[in-house]
Amino acid sequence: MSFIEINNLSKKYYNGSQTVNAMVDVNISITDREYLAVTGPSGSGKSTFLSLLGGLNKPTNGSVLIDDINMFELTTNQIASLRREYIGFVFQSFYLINYLTVSENVLLPLAIAGKSQKEQFEMLEKILEKVGIVDKKNRLADELSGGEQQRVAIARALINEPLIILADEPTGNLDSKTGNKILDLFETLNSEGKTIIVVTHDDKVRERTRRVLEFSDGKLIN
């Protein structure tokens, strides 16, 4: 049974008199605990697909159902709540908040979750240990190396225990050794039950996933 159901998903951008078809009539079913790669050349619609899937963007047409909830029938605030519950984002540029420490960055999703200090502390310790940056927890985000920053970003994506991880070029800014460690971590998370969708044009990343979706000109071609 599909966990994520994407039906006739289209997205158009309007640039003056020009219309850009960033996503054209995409239909996909993704089952629970899948680990899949989204590939394609630059401008093929990979990132648009990921932002639509995560509810960061609204489609021109079509629907995205997560756990039978039609995301785009919800209000903006309801989509935010759904995202908090189901989805963790990992970005190529990490997008950490520079003025917050590692712990504070990781705890961001919990700041609105109504968890007690004790619960937050326990969850934080557990997740930092999992991604291997316990010793850096009091450092400011911009004092860390690229690999460490990506681990913080992954910890932040995992802290509220979402079922889906959406990663946009997660190894794009990392050297191959650090990139491999991140991919190892993704494999572990997938084996623990997370559905992982990785946007990438790196073959090494693609090879480690179990299914590949290939986009070209906004269309799903493979």
Place this chain on the structure above:
Amino acid sequence: MKLYNISLNSLKRKKTKTALLIFSLFLSVLSVITLLILSNEMQKNISHNLDEYGANILITPKTDEIQYSYGNLNLGSVTYTSNNLSLKELKNISKINHSKNISIVAPKLYVQTVIDGNSLMIAGVDFKQEIRIKKWWKINGQIPGVDDQILIGISVKKKNNLEINDSLLINEKKFHIAGFIESTGSQDDNSVFMSLPVTQTLFDKPDEITLAEVAALCYDCPIEEIVYQTSDMLPGAKVTALKQTIEAKTTAVNSFKKFSVGVSSVIMLISVLMVFSALNSSINERLKEIGVFRAVGMRGFEIVKIILTEITIASFVAALFASIGSFWITRLILPILTDAKDIALAFDYSIPVVAILLSISIAAISGIIPIYRAIKLDPAMALRTL
């Protein structure tokens, strides 16, 4: 971690931005509060000066009127003084509830006399009070300091060809002219002024006065109330508010008030624009951050909470500094503006409260558009801005 921790850390760790926001709020609140205190103090000062510039209350003996008629034919009326006013009775004015508003009481005894065939008006006055209430008097010579000295009006001087230090025989008593008053265009030009007790003794009118001019400070109390209380305290007297004087004062003070409100509004507008600019650039620099907040599942109002907490804390700090700053600036400037050396300006504890409210209002008004932009921001767009 709570949302306010994000706000606090943002303020604490982005020191330059925080300092800029607090400084722009500080300048705004400082200018508005200083202007408000200054204009309020100046209004009081202007009002005080105008109140003391001539009388605004006149106390005269009560008069009665008798109507004469023959059958249905009205023959007119005769007014007569039913009581004389005494100095002793006048002193009761200090017992009214608003006695602290009574600034000057200038009693007078007018007596008509003839000297060398010329009719003259003698005015017995308390020189100290008279000089205070008639600030427009320009005296050549001196103000009488001893009992046998007098002050004469310009017409008396010219008609009798008198000079300073000349002597004048009034009711068989010799007086020396201490000085003369330059033309006032009033009955003072035709009067001879001498000490009130001397006049009462000379004309055998012990303790008697004809009228009293009163300058009441009406900034924080309606003149009608003072008139009412004085009438109550002086049952034998007719107490009248001099409407023309009061209206002139009210018009002058109101004009100043309107001017102050106008200037304050302009400063407030400039302040709002200044803070708006600071907040707007701050939001522009935080697009990525807002995108991240959205990506981790924060709702619009939670992002607003973070930004508003920062603004409120910054406003609070700015307001406290502005309260202290405005107090000291006012202390320095007010004596220069009002020409007064003895201004004892006490710190008003309502100022920090007003400053905080003002600061938060300026920040809130200035923040409406940037905050609205922040919550309406497309998260994908926000993350793409990097």
